[in-house]
């Protein structure tokens with residue numbers, strides 16, 4: 001096994017958030033400040049709460065990940081970012097109505113200090129939003145240069161050692177991969193030509209990679225999931241990961257579908273519907289943005305169940321996903337799944353899941369883990385797609401000739417084994433007890 005030399009996480013880590021004033025971003029920031037001040041616990045964060053088994057089972061070594069993996073500490077994080085309205089993050093939290101006042105009043109001073117930089121935004125890519133705090137420039141290339149300057153200025157002003165960028169911005173309209181996404185030179189030219197297939201998220205990602213900043217994609221947007229920007233990540237020696245945080249209904253799918261397959265139970269239909277009333281729900285009410293989300297949510301079941309290998313069990317599945325904007329619920333999304341399965345001799349059965357969740361409460365710890373782990377990745381010298389972070393995504397990025405891994409527990413093993421490798425411990429293959437059988 002190759003020994004990895006990890007740079008120590010000294011100094012400040014700048015976390016640049018696209019969509020700084022959104023529900024997910026503001027909940028992430030408030031929670032991080034609250035944990036830092038010991039006012040709250042980082043529940044849902046694997047990097048902060050989970051343990052990692054090291055060595056054989058009988059060695060009884062189960063330290064916390066954060067105690068053995070060299071991650072940046074929460075007190076080293078400095079937040080910044082961009083949004084399309086000039087509003088401080090305290091006001092955003094009040095508006096989002098995710099958190100109760102008692103949980104963020106004590107953080108008021110630092111939250112009020114956080115204001116977004118002007119965004120690169122174009123309503124053609126998010127139809128339901130209107131931006132007033134937006135950069136202007138002759139070309140998309142020019143806008144990208146302005147973002148690069150923002151990144152450099154932020155780093156200098158906050159004396160950061162390293163940066164990571166995370167997209168917590170809205171879901172853009174569906175953009176299929178086109179000719180200009182296939183090659184870096186073509187993509188660069190297209191930015192100079194103001195080509196319509198260059199969405200704002202691609203401009204942020206290009207600027208990040210140019211400034212040697214790892215890029216995390218929390219939305220289902222195409223962004224770096226194309227040959228051109230993957231070539232660029234490679235050239236810049238930068239890690240990228242995405243797409244679309246795996247939080248509620250899809251997380252359930254990636255737990256239940258492997259269970260059906262492991263037990264060789266058949267599936268004939270899966271109907272998933274949601275109501276949510278936050279701004280994300282409003283954006284997803286537009287058919288263009290919904291299509292991007294739908295593609296991301298639909299891919300999961302087929303990849304897990306492998307109908308090509310099991311045509312009798314999974315060859316004829318009716319899979320439907322619906323998202324309905326319903327303002328009274330705000331961030332408190334409700335998801336229903338009706339799952340039609342069949343067993344021995346083809347007898348049908350049903351499973352109903354009703355998940356009353358809170359979207360941003362589920363997404364915030366994922367943001368925290370991803371920024372810390374992508375910072376770790378850059379200090380390890382990792383570049384390109386970070387498959388080991390698939391655990392956090394609905395549509396994990398993958399090479400064109402490879403299937404993504406969707407099963408939550410396999411993803412968890414993959415992530416923990418990568419962490420073991422980083423700290424020069426042996427990966428765990430769960431064969432230790434089997435070997436005992438031959439003694």
Ligand SMILES: NC(=O)c1ccc[n+]([C@@H]2O[C@H](COP(=O)([O-])OP(=O)(O)OC[C@H]3O[C@@H](n4cnc5c(N)ncnc54)[C@H](O)[C@@H]3O)[C@@H](O)[C@H]2O)c1
Nearest residue numbers: 019021022023024083119169170171219245247279280359
């Ligand atoms: N909460 C979840 O469970 C979850 C799960 C998976 C993915 N996501 C994705 O995370 C993203 C954020 O979700 P949210 O609930 O915080 O939405 P939100 O609407 O509250 O926040 C999005 C923010 O992005 C800003 N924005 C949009 N385009 C921008 C641009 N070009 N530059 C800068 N800012 C821009 C908006 O003004 C808004 O403040 C969405 O894309 C959503 O689909 C959320």
